[in-house]
Amino acid sequence: MPSHSFTLNGKPVTVEAPADMPLLWVLRDLLHVTGPKYGCGVGVCRACTSHLDGEEIQPCVVKVEDCQDRKVTTIEGLADGDTLHPVQQAWMDCDVSQCGFCQPGQIMAAAALLKRTSHPTDADIDRIENVCRCGTYARIREAINKAASEITP
């Protein structure tokens, strides 16, 4: 079985897996990194949203071979030690979460958005496709705006 090496949340990892194995199952089943959640397996619900070289991906539709020598960041790697990322902190301050299952993906999508655009407009935020079945969207919007103003006052 081929071996794949990449950086996961700042640490080098090597894993034996079929080349076409989705990153999501490599993370969850082989590396036991369970922050990225399965919600559809086809890149639609986006509960697994993580970062590849700092950009948003859906690991359920990214093959492990495409991560070779690249940097994978999951929700577990977003904070700086005990210091939460401003998006995570804003999520807590606005008490966004309900069931919480989609929130790792929502947070990673928001963090990626704020990297692209320091002060996103309502239209930018509207383009986030991540599903929240509990309906926390209003607080997600509020938290993104709060995080934006804290990252770039």
Added chain:
Amino acid sequence: MDGFETPTAGSRPSEEAADAAPRTALSRRRFMVYSLAASTLTIAAPLGCDTSTAQGATPSAAPAASDVLVTGTDEEMLVLEVTAANKVVVRLPRLEVGQGITTAVAMMIAEELDARIADVDIPLADARTRGNQYTGGSNSVSSLYGPARALAATARARLVTAAARRWRVPAWSLRTRDTMVIGPGGRTATFGSLSASAATIRRTSVSSKPKPAAKHKVIGRPTTRIDARAIVTGEAKYAGDVTVAGVKPTVVARPPTIRGKVVSVDDRAARALPGVRAVVRIPGGVAVVADSFHHAFEARDALKIKWAPGPLAGLSDAAVRSRLKAAVPRLGTPPSGSTQVQGEFEFAFVSHAPMEVLTAVADVRAHKAEFWFSTQTPMEARDAVASAVGLPASAVRVHVLRGGGSFGRRLNYDAAIEAALISKAAGRPVKLMWSRNDDIRHGRMRPASHHRIRASHKDGRVVAFTHSMASVSESSEGKGVVNQAAFRGRLSAGPAPSDSGLYNFGRISGDWGGIELAIPLGAWRSVDSGTMRTAEEIVVDEVAASLGQDAVEFRRTTLRNKAVKAVLDKVAAAGQWGRSLPAGHAQGVAVHEEYGSCVACLAEIDATDPKNPRVTKVVMAADVGRAVNPRGLEAQLMGTAIDGISTVLQAGLHLDRGAVREGSFADFHWARQRHAPLHFEAHVMPAKGDPGGAGELGVPAASGAVANAYARATGTKPRRFPLNF
């Protein structure tokens, strides 16, 4: 035709409601508290007698005194332990699925103990053998409010008494704060350091009564979820994240039609694939146990299965709709000389689609079994999995895990039963996960329904209001809707949903019919109210228009209950009812009363493109008697606003030749951020009693307000939901 049986007469909602216990009975009850024999302070309060009695459990004999030593089972109790490490632990016999019950209970405990909320742990209790462990009917806060506070107040009195003895000072001179007792001169002792001596105390030197509400510092204060940090760091664990030695990922190949059957399986190619551990036939299909979910899905797709069509093969929406319409009981004759406002309303099937698909870990051995999954009904679930694998219930442990959403879905435990059968056959622990396709195509759904409503008015007043409906019920296995009807009747303290007792509408009548189909159904947040009351609120708007009256003013003059008028007035003022808006935009309002609570919603919609409307603003107001956590209540209302937007405008399931056409969130159009209101606000009315229910409360008001806004914006009469389908 296969799958149909004769229409059935349902029971009248008003009769079901007669069983409901009035909420005032709860507030008058005295809560007994017991000591349990332990080396740390461990006390217990009997739990939720009202609901356990209602569910047929035998209530425990009333104790003679409040301070008796109980050495037996804590199965029917809410148990509080103060650990030596200064943690207050209460194992909760309820399920957390995002509704915030663990935070609300932590607040009740922190309030009465004067503990820091960070020192309070609320793990979920394993399945019990007796008592009330049911989560549903928006009943959790109201059933726990008395026992949880009594428990913590008693614990506080013991801890204070223990400190007084240790320091040889009068107990009255001591205060409590931040999980400590504070004595003269500022000396302190943590609760943890006092726990062992408090465990021996039988008579307390200070009152063990809960505080009067006026002294509350925690209850009523907007509080962040206790699991907020675990969630945002990815540490929160759901069933799929559980690790058990030797557990293997498992998926099931399911039939193309609902409840189709396996005729034959050729699993040679699948078994030859790497990482495949077992292939097992179960009633729902063919399961593959493998080293990862990737391997399991690959092997599932390599199975060659011949399927027999399910009992609904050949049946599509059009036939269901016409059967439902035919099953609606006739409306009687209207009062002579009255003018009629009437409508027929249709609601499609809707998936629960919680973000976390059904997942269950099962480890079935020869003489015992252990399970990990998220369930609203752990006691029933344990009996069912035990019976599925031929073990006595006493040999089965069920660990209850937090759920990634539920909306009623986790009242049923379909995946746990399958996991039990697979684990037994494969001879190893399995982690069964339904795919999203499985969830939407073979999962449970809110029943489709048809409503015929007529309001009769004369001389400017409504003199009669009648609502007949028919909904689909599940003809096999006795689950789903059967449960839902039973739970509603037993647990809802509010008015029956169809009687429109909200309004002074003269003679109120209603009737209920139905058709039975072999289709998986289940109680969906707000149950029948989500359809019935939504349709009624649309008719209320149409009556107001027919009388030439404003929709808010008409409701204000016809509502019976002052509390409902107050929430309506609140949203009308805060949402600037009647403000001028561009063409294609409009406002809508609706109200609802249930679970001992009431709610109003004002929605603004931009329907310039009627096929692509956007609800731009939602203002809600709720009176729940007493909001334990106003921030949590606001979150629940926010969620119901999205339920209303989704189910009224865009999200439903098509039944297409015996199969559900939708298969994921790509075509089950649950609202995304771009459909959510840009502005949402919720107003919590001042507390004035004990808490009512809140989790499901907002659905009918939000749905009605969205439908009424759409009607006003487009000049149409909304009749079939979802409107864009």
